[in-house]
Amino acid sequence: MSRSTWYLLALAAGMFAVAPWIINAAPNEATMGLVYKIYFFHMPSAWMFLVSAIVAGVASIRFLFFRKPTADHWAVAAAELTVLFGAFTLVSGPLWARKAWGVWWQWDPRLTSSLVLFLMFIAYNLLRRYGGPGSDKLGAGMAIFAMFNVVFVWVSVNYWRTIHPPTSVVPSLPVAMGIPLWFCVTAFTLLFIVLLRMRARLEHQRARVEALYLAEES
């Protein structure tokens, strides 16, 4: 692992260790009280969920159309992280919803499209895991579709009632709430970058080992 990855990892770990105190120091929200603080975990996960899906899609385009073999390694790494951060998002969301809306789940556009995106990337990972030879191209085709499809899922479910708080609340947050939020966003972004680099490096090395085996056989 490169030295910069170690530094980033240490920094992310430190920030995650300090985060509970910073979140604790934020004031309670007027109507929801303490419960809203799940938001400091939920929103950064949701952002990283989307970012990793986009990284997987873009890397797949590079792999499939520009024939960059290493781009596939980034796509694999990002696709796994999409499932990871998607799971964070889809677990923390209902915990908040149960208190705020009184139900665990609502067929709201944001929730539905997140769930579908999550399912598509689980399918991608199943394909990569069990698809056998050639599944790299298949996966790339699927990831490209998944990336574009998110927009459609969004549009098609948007005609149901929306109760999810809009993202436009972010700039309007008071400073005392904004600081912990941006702190958590930074921590999650660092975590994402570290995990992505580590996972992609593993894929690079796996490809090199495979190439060595092939070279020895022939």
Next chain:
Amino acid sequence: MSAFFRVAWIVMKKDLTVEVRSLEIVSTTVFFAVTVVLMFSFGLVVEGRAVRDVAPAILWIASAFSATLALGRTFERERLNDTVLALLLAPSDRPALYVGKLAGILLLLALVELFLVPLVGLLFNAPIFAHAGRLFLLLAGGSLGFCAVGTLFAAMLLRARSRDVLLPIMLYPMTVPVMIAGVRGTAALLQPAPDLAMAQFWLGLLGAFDVVFVVLALWTFEPVMTD
């Protein structure tokens, strides 16, 4: 351009000729669709009466299941006879093969839906002839969207392991928008007071999905089918 469509036409004709001679996919898929509808009926009929507004959902789910089956079988046939290689070696545009395959599968699915729609109408008291033209357009648009993605994925999966289970896993989440538009549009037509404006709206959305799905599939078919 005419060469493109000629290849697509030949591929489609080949598939249909094979199918007409054996009737394997049509007969099994139609019967499969009928059993799916019956399974739903047993689950959804309470005290001798169907639960309200289930007809569109059953119609679309049964169509999607049948399409998945037909897609899998069509490409399995190519694989078993090792004719995939012959198809790919043909001196023609790869996307033309895709279009030919897609057209063949769409025709098969249309045949299945020809049985499916009256059956659902009969069993669930749905007024399928009230707006037959719009219902036809919705089914055509939905089938095109579903099969556009399905044909690409089934073709990609030809060489993969566990392709039988991977096809629905990949296809169903991907076609959620088509399902939503199809079911909502059909529901707007079949409800006691049909909402034509709503049906029209979903039909338009389906059209937009179809265009993008077909373009994306044509765009990715070439690189994913090339070694």
